[in-house]
Amino acid sequence: MKAIVQDRYGSADVLELREVAEPTVGPRDVLVRVRAAGVDRGAWHLMAGEPYAVRLGTGLRAPRQPIRGGELAGVVQRVGAEVTGFVPGDEVFGSGSGTFAEYAAVREDRLAPKPAGLTFPEAAAVPVSGVTALQALRDQARLQPGQRVLVIGASGGVGSFAVQVAKAFGGHVTGVCSAGKVDAVRALGADEVIDYAQRDVTDGTQHFDVVLDIGGGRPLRGLRRALAPRGTLVVVGGEGGGRWLGMSRQLGAVLLSPFVRQRLRMLVSVVRTPDLVALTELIDRGTVRPLVDRTFPLAAAPDAVRALVAGTVTGKVVVTL
Numbered sequence: 001m002k003a004i005v006q007d008r009y010g011s012a013d014v015l016e017l018r019e020v021a022e023p024t025v026g027p028r029d030v031l032v033r034v035r036a037a038g039v040d041r042g043a044w045h046l047m048a049g050e051p052y053a054v055r056l057g058t059g060l061r062a063p064r065q066p067i068r069g070g071e072l073a074g075v076v077q078r079v080g081a082e083v084t085g086f087v088p089g090d091e092v093f094g095s096g097s098g099t100f101a102e103y104a105a106v107r108e109d110r111l112a113p114k115p116a117g118l119t120f121p122e123a124a125a126v127p128v129s130g131v132t133a134l135q136a137l138r139d140q141a142r143l144q145p146g147q148r149v150l151v152i153g154a155s156g157g158v159g160s161f162a163v164q165v166a167k168a169f170g171g172h173v174t175g176v177c178s179a180g181k182v183d184a185v186r187a188l189g190a191d192e193v194i195d196y197a198q199r200d201v202t203d204g205t206q207h208f209d210v211v212l213d214i215g216g217g218r219p220l221r222g223l224r225r226a227l228a229p230r231g232t233l234v235v236v237g238g239e240g241g242g243r244w245l246g247m248s249r250q251l252g253a254v255l256l257s258p259f260v261r262q263r264l265r266m267l268v269s270v271v272r273t274p275d276l277v278a279l280t281e282l283i284d285r286g287t288v289r290p291l292v293d294r295t296f297p298l299a300a301a302p303d304a305v306r307a308l309v310a311g312t313v314t315g316k317v318v319v320t321l
C-alpha cells in the first residue's frame with residue numbers, strides 16, 4: 001500500500017510517499033480503508049520527535065512506527081477475530097497510528113460509526129481535536145451553563161471545536177486568535193473574539209470561570225490573572241514549552257493547584273468510542289461542525305504539515321485518499 005513514512009526525526013522534509021506492507025491486524029483491530037486523515041499537532045510532534053520526551057515512547061533514534069497520521073475516517077475492510085462492533089463496509093472514524101496510508105489497523109475501542117451528515121474529510125478532522133476539546137471542557141473544566149469561557153487558541157484544531165462545544169454546553173465564549181481568523185472564530189459561535197496582537201487577555205481586566213489554554217504558551221501567572229477566584233484553568237497545550245519535556249506549564253499547574261483557590265488542571269486526551277459518539281450527537285444536532293480549511297492528496301501530506309507549522313490553517317487540514 002502507499003503511505004507517508006519517515007526514517008528519522010526532523011522537519012516535514014523527512015516525510016516520503018512510499019510503497020509499504022499493509023499493517024497486521026490484531027484480534028481487537030479493525031483494518032480501515034482510509035478515505036481521509038486529519039492532521040493534528042500530534043502528527044508534527046511525532047514527526048519532529050519533539051519535545052524529546054516524546055521519543056521515550058516512540059523510539060529514541062527513529063520512530064518505531066514510521067507511518068505518520070493519528071486520526072482517520074474510512075471504510076472497514078476487515079476485522080480481527082475478537083471485534084464485535086464493526087463489519088466490513090461500515091463507515092467509521094477514529095484515532096490510531098499510521099493513518100497517512102491506504103490502510104490503517106485501528107483498535108476497535110478507538111472507532112465509532114462516521115457521523116452520517118459529514119463527509120470523510122470532515123469526519124477525519126474530528127477525533128483528536130474534537131475529543132480533546134470535549135474532555136477539556138466536560139471532564140476537566142466541568143463547564144456549567146452560563147459560565148464565562150476563555151478559549152486561547154480558538155482558531156486552531158482543538159480551539160475550533162472548543163468554541164462550539166463550549167457554546168453547546170451553554171457557555172458564554174470569548175475566543176482568542178490572530179487578526180486574520182477573527183471572523184472565522186465568530187462564525188463558529190464565539191460571543192466575543194480578541195486578536196491577541198491587539199489585546200493581552202491576561203492583563204487582569206476580565207475574569208473567566210473557565211480558561212482553556214491551547215495556544216501561545218502564556219505563563220501560568222498571567223493565565224491565573226484571567227481566571228475568576230474559583231475558576232478553572234485547563235492547560236491543553238501550546239508550542240514552546242521546552243524542547244526536552246514540553247510540559248513545564250502543565251506540571252506547574254498541577255503542582256500549584258492544591259495551594260490556591262483556583263483549580264489548575266492539565267489534560268492528556270485519549271480518544272475512545274464513547275466520546276466519539278458524544279461528539280456525533282452534537283454533530284447530528286447541528287451544534288458542532290468540523291472546520292476544514294483545506295484538503296491535500298496523500299502525496300502532498302508534507303505540505304499539509306508545513307501549512308500547520310506555518311500557522312496558515314484555520315481549523316484543520318486533512319489528507320485525502
Ligand SMILES: NC(=O)c1ccc[n+]([C@@H]2O[C@H](COP(=O)([O-])OP(=O)(O)OC[C@H]3O[C@@H](n4cnc5c(N)ncnc54)[C@H](OP(=O)(O)O)[C@@H]3O)[C@@H](O)[C@H]2O)c1
Nearest residue numbers: 041153154155156157158177178215216237238267268269
Ligand atoms: N493535552 C492534549 O491531550 C492535547 C491534545 C491535542 C493537542 N494538544 C496540544 O494543543 C496545542 C494546540 O493544538 P492544535 O491542534 O489546536 O494546534 P493548532 O491547530 O496549530 O492551533 C494553535 C492555536 O494557537 C493559536 N495561537 C498561536 N499563537 C498564539 C498566541 N500568541 N496567543 C494566543 N493564541 C495563539 C493559534 O491562533 P492563530 O492561528 O490565529 O495564530 C491557533 O488558534 C498543541 O500544542 C498540541 O500539541 C494537546
